[in-house]
Amino acid sequence: MATRIRGALGLRPASPAEGGRPPLPRELLLVTGLFLVYKFGRLLANGHEHRAFRNADLVWDAERALHLPGEGAVQQLLLHGEPLIRVANTYYAAVHFPATLAFLAWLYWRHPAHYVWSRRVLALVTGAALALHILIPLAPPRLLAASGLVDTARIYGPSVYGAVPETDSMANQFAAMPSLHFGWALMVAIGLIAATRSPLRRWWLLHPAITLLVIVGTANHYWLDAVAATVLLGFALLVVPSPGRPAAAPDAPADAPPLPRQESAAGTRAETAGPRAEAAWAGTRTGAVPAGARR
Numbered sequence: 450m451a452t453r454i455r456g457a458l459g460l461r462p463a464s465p466a467e468g469g470r471p472p473l474p475r476e477l478l479l480v481t482g483l484f485l486v487y488k489f490g491r492l493l494a495n496g497h498e499h500r501a502f503r504n505a506d507l508v509w510d511a512e513r514a515l516h517l518p519g520e521g522a523v524q525q526l527l528l529h530g531e532p533l534i535r536v537a538n539t540y541y542a543a544v545h546f547p548a549t550l551a552f553l554a555w556l557y558w559r560h561p562a563h564y565v566w567s568r569r570v571l572a573l574v575t576g577a578a579l580a581l582h583i584l585i586p587l588a589p590p591r592l593l594a595a596s597g598l599v600d601t602a603r604i605y606g607p608s609v610y611g612a613v614p615e616t617d618s619m620a621n622q623f624a625a626m627p628s629l630h631f632g633w634a635l636m637v638a639i640g641l642i643a644a645t646r647s648p649l650r651r652w653w654l655l656h657p658a659i660t661l662l663v664i665v666g667t668a669n670h671y672w673l674d675a676v677a678a679t680v681l682l683g684f685a686l687l688v689v690p691s692p693g694r695p696a697a698a699p700d701a702p703a704d705a706p707p708l709p710r711q712e713s714a715a716g717t718r719a720e721t722a723g724p725r726a727e728a729a730w731a732g733t734r735t736g737a738v739p740a741g742a743r744r
Contacts, residue, residue, distance in 0.1 A: 470561040479568065480553060484546075487575050487629070501586035501623035505593045508626070508671050517673075520590055523666040524598055531605060537663045538602045542609045545630050548656065552637045556644060562692040563644040567636065573685040574632050578678070582624035589625040591668035598668035628670045632678030634660040639682075643691065 556564035591600040602608035664670040
């Protein structure tokens with residue numbers, strides 16, 4: 450099934466020729482295009498505030514039905530000190546894009562095959578996420594009165610969003626699910642773990658772990674936003690072949706000719722051992738003893 454999906458999406462494993470570093474101008478255009486699609490594509494979901502708040506109520510009720518831990522518990526940890534909540538707000542505002550760009554730049558320079566793989570995965574995740582942002586607008590918990598959560602960025606700063614969500618021309622504040630903050634952070638960790646061999650490489654998982662606490666504690670995302678991003682990333686990792694993982698061979702057609710019959714081991718030895726060994730083998734079958742053989 451994954452093979453058919455890869456074929457439909459035009460995805461394939463990196464060829465030996467792609468083991469080299471892709472042309473930099475082309476990659477800059479691709480990454481810039483990905484950024485612009487992410488930035489401006491989210492604006493297409495503006496104008497659906499009523500649906501966004503209705504969906505937010507549904508998500509909030511679903512989390513309570515699933516007995517997920519309340520987002521407020523994480524926020525209370527951050528609100529113990531104003532410097533801590535400012536650090537969390539800064540992490541949310543300033544780490545997301547630079548960390549992902551630094552990740553791609555490092556892979557491009559040191560591990561080109563892993564770079565191509567990671568770029569494809571991120572592009573697929575981002576495209577799917579933007580489609581969901583448009584189809585399912587969702588108000589974040591900081592805007593949902595029922596959550597009782599504080600908009601920490603607006604109160605303590607720094608904030609990347611406008612004071613009035615409905616008129617925010619820089620970003621769509623009703624695109625909470627899935628959380629690309631978490632999805633990208635998780636892919637950064639997975640990509641670095643896959644590309645490196647250091648015994649400490651699993652510590653990169655701290656990045657998505659901290660990102661999860663930040664997006665929930667600042668009331669920018671629900672737990673289910675991170676779950677949705679994880680599902681999308683898992684799908685992308687399934688259909689985009691990783692370096693060193695060959696694509697599955699296509700199924701053989703029903704009218705394919707049968708494979709040639711395998712020769713017996715004895716016949717193979719007789720054919721490959723040379724004329725003298727063949728004569729000796731024939732002699733043992735007929736009972737004759739080759740000349741020079743010890744009696």
